[in-house]
Amino acid sequence: MRQIIIIGSGPAGYTAAVYAARANLNPLLIASSVEAGGELMNTTEVENFPGFPDGILGPDLMFKMQAQAEKFGTEVVLDDVVSVDLSGDVKTVTLGSGAVHQALAVIFATGSAYRKLGLDDEERLSGHGVSWCATCDGFFFRERTIAVVGGGDSAMEEANFLTRFADKVYVIHRKDSLRASKIMQDRAFANEKIEFVWNSEVVAINGDQTVKSVTLRDTVNGEKSDLELQGLFIAIGNDPRVHLVHGQLDLTPEGTIAVAGRSSKTKVAGVFAAGDVIDPTYRQAVTAAASGTVAALDAEHYLATLPKDLLALAVPAEASDLELTTTA
Incomplete structure (x- = not known):
């Protein structure tokens, strides 16, 4: 069992992974089998992400984020989540491959999907113009x-x-x-x-x-x-990817996952959300990354409140006596 599973691999997911990994939470990040990296994989030059005065290609930025997350110990799995069970202290995440993972905390950073026109021939001619x-x-x-x-x-x-x-x-x-x-x-x-x-x-x-x-x-x-x-x-916008949490988490009128105030906390203890899946307004790479930071810190604080016997199920034996501390 894991301490934390992150679902999604855009700026929010990878940033959450960096923070969680640096806090010794050994995160597992589910990155999708075909859309790893999120929307920025389909973006040309990104000119407004801090630290790149000459701009950077969207895919290059995401590869760098993934490498940084993995450097600190994040395990990245290229698979698709088909269902989640968020009830109880232990959350269950089932993948398309049939693999089942459990964790004490889950962060949803599932982003959004391209909005379609809804025309009869739109799907038929997809890939053909x-x-x-x-x-x-x-x-x-x-x-x-x-x-x-x-x-x-x-x-x-x-x-x-x-x-x-x-x-x-x-x-x-x-x-x-x-x-x-x-x-x-x-x-x-x-x-x-x-x-x-x-x-x-x-x-x-x-x-x-x-x-x-x-x-x-x-x-x-x-x-x-x-x-x-x-x-x-x-290019008419996007809709938040919330299909996995219907009936388990509250949604806002805009269709995003509802969180408490400026936090990443959902209505379910141990479940957090970050990035475009909670943000119908700003929807920028840098705000998503910041949101991922919030989610990782919220998850870390939550884990620190759990009973030691429950934490011991997820923390490797040699690290079971380590005290969880906040990483700045």
Whole structure:
């Protein structure tokens, strides 16, 4: 049995692992079989994470975080959690491989998932012109005409990145102004390959084997028109990954895991949450990392309150007499 299991491998999960490992809690981190590293694995250049004045590629940042967590003793498992039992003093985590792990404390750092348009042909044409990841698929659209749906920072970042490959990039937005930060807007407006399609929403994706066009509906007058293109990148936000905790933890009206105040404490003793799965507002790598710190420290303090006979079940024999101390 473990002292602590961390579910999720984005900035929150890896930061929690660094702190937990440095506190001699021997954490097990479940990183996912196909999405290890979280959303930043699909991000191009990260310019706003402290310590990297020249920026850093999202995947490079996550590899460094993983290496740091492992350096201090975190065990990283590339598998998917299929169910959890959070009742009682000992929590149970079951993986897709069939492996079952138990721990006295669990941190959920499961992040969020790409939001979809909900159109009939969206899934059918996924991988055949429809994508949610410019860094993954941009290379396949050299000298093509493509579009990005969305109006936030992610959409502007995707559009600018895709101009490295595509001849033309439309940005389709259902309003007449963007919600992206000014610096990201300025970059997109200054890019000659980007053209904005305002007050428009995608209502159909057309093509037999691959994307050939999209049908747009004007959000002002309701008129429909077709826009010919070969690729559609969807960047309209994310939804928190909370499917594992339905019926076990409370959720907020925004759908995130509910925690007490500025802490990471859920309604269940020994269960904590961090990162985008509790944050519907800021959703930045640096705030997720800070949240992971809070979760690790909260978990450490919780473990320090448990009876010694219970702790002895999880702590290696040679370390069973060590006193758990807070790591700054």
